[in-house]
Amino acid sequence: MIKSLDYVSSIKPYVPGKPISELERELGITGSIKLASNENPLGPSPKAAKAIKNFLKNASEIGRYPDGGGHYLRSALAEKLSSKKVSVAIDNIILGNGSNELLDIAVRTFIGPGDEAVMAAPSFVVYSMAVRSVGGVAIEVPLIEYRHDLLKMAEAVSSKTKIVFIANPNNPTGTMNSKDEFKKFMKLIPDGVLVVLDEAYYEYVCDKDYPDTLKYFAEGRDVLILRTFSKIYGLAGLRIGYGITAKEIAAEMNKLREPFNTNTIAQIAALNALVDKKHVKNSVEANEEGKAYLYRELESMGLKYVPTETNFIYMPLNIDSAKVSDALLKKGVIIRPVGPKEIRVTIGLPEENRRFIEAFKTVLTSF
Numbered sequence: 001m002i003k004s005l006d007y008v009s010s011i012k013p014y015v016p017g018k019p020i021s022e023l024e025r026e027l028g029i030t031g032s033i034k035l036a037s038n039e040n041p042l043g044p045s046p047k048a049a050k051a052i053k054n055f056l057k058n059a060s061e062i063g064r065y066p067d068g069g070g071h072y073l074r075s076a077l078a079e080k081l082s083s084k085k086v087s088v089a090i091d092n093i094i095l096g097n098g099s100n101e102l103l104d105i106a107v108r109t110f111i112g113p114g115d116e117a118v119m120a121a122p123s124f125v126v127y128s129m130a131v132r133s134v135g136g137v138a139i140e141v142p143l144i145e146y147r148h149d150l151l152k153m154a155e156a157v158s159s160k161t162k163i164v165f166i167a168n169p170n171n172p173t174g175t176m177n178s179k180d181e182f183k184k185f186m187k188l189i190p191d192g193v194l195v196v197l198d199e200a201y202y203e204y205v206c207d208k209d210y211p212d213t214l215k216y217f218a219e220g221r222d223v224l225i226l227r228t229f230s231k232i233y234g235l236a237g238l239r240i241g242y243g244i245t246a247k248e249i250a251a252e253m254n255k256l257r258e259p260f261n262t263n264t265i266a267q268i269a270a271l272n273a274l275v276d277k278k279h280v281k282n283s284v285e286a287n288e289e290g291k292a293y294l295y296r297e298l299e300s301m302g303l304k305y306v307p308t309e310t311n312f313i314y315m316p317l318n319i320d321s322a323k324v325s326d327a328l329l330k331k332g333v334i335i336r337p338v339g340p341k342e343i344r345v346t347i348g349l350p351e352e353n354r355r356f357i358e359a360f361k362t363v364l365t366s367f
């Protein structure tokens with residue numbers, strides 16, 4: 001049989017969080033909960049949901065190709081992101097079928113065989129997969145106390161480095177790097193190296209020390225800021241995200257973007273979700289409450305967790321995480337093992353958080 005390229009066959013496949021329907025089919029159970037993929041437990045913005053329903057009243061429009069340029073959504077984003085200090089134009093915005101697709105396009109635009117990309121480990125696994133898929137080399141710099149070691153990452157930049165990936169906050173640890181740390185890092189990064197700032201959890205961050213990365217965009221630095229409608233906006237199933245970058249960088253990436261990469265319904269939903277400030281506010285508040293509850297319970301159980309700026313919590317356990325995850329699955333609770341002894345749990349609705357804690361307590365007694 002035909003063999004894939006060596007650098008493709010060496011990639012380990014991405015393992016997504018198990019969908020609820022699949023778990024229930026396998027175990028013959030019902031009423032399971034999924035706290036594995038950092039989705040918004042409140043679901044989509046009601047404004048977005050209503051817009052989708054309205055659109056579908058005349059589903060015949062689905063027979064047309066989407067607006068490949070995503071004009072209305074890009075205009076709305078440019079307007080929303082612009083301020084007295086920063087002017088964002090429509091040509092500074094690129095839409096992706098999830099921000100994941102934009103990571104991939106950035107890699108295909110700037111990395112060739114043998115080129116390097118620097119990233120943290122553990123961080124979002126898609127970075128290394130994307131880099132290796134084009135024959136690039138992923139240079140992984142270990143986290144320091146669960147956070148990006150930005151100075152070491154800057155030191156890892158060589159003449160072959162084309163991209164540095166920073167997830168801020170980081171997935172799976174939920175941690176953040178500060179304004180000051182980021183400023184020092186940017187001083188060390190030469191022109192011609194693209195800093196990809198993955199801000200998938202941007203709207204959840206409450207820490208005042210969170211870097212305002214649009215500032216570096218405004219200064220004309222080589223940055224690509226990625227945000228998504230999958231997390232707080234609750235549109236993960238529609239696949240839509242966006243990048244903010246220099247016009248020249250967007251233009252090059254657009255050459256490799258599929259002409260109709262974001263679909264009509266996703267664009268409509270995103271446009272409506274974007275103006276639903278109430279849904280974002282409610283989601284942050286619900287998340288902060290869930291976080292406080294889980295912190296309290298985990299502390300009372302004597303368990304270690306890493307304080308989070310996101311809608312998930314990373315826990316270094318001293319037992320096999322796959323076994324813990326399997327035992328929880330049997331109780332209808334889907335979480336994510338993210339290392340040999342580490343798990344990641346999405347903050348859910350109050351009753352989901354209670355279910356998780358109850359199941360976790362029972363499961364831990366058997367270890």
Ligand SMILES: *Cc1c(COP(=O)(O)O)cnc(C)c1O
Nearest residue numbers: 098099100124171200228230241
């Ligand atoms: C969820 C996530 C994404 C991307 O999600 P999309 O659904 O593709 O927009 C990107 N980066 C990180 C760190 C994430 O956790």
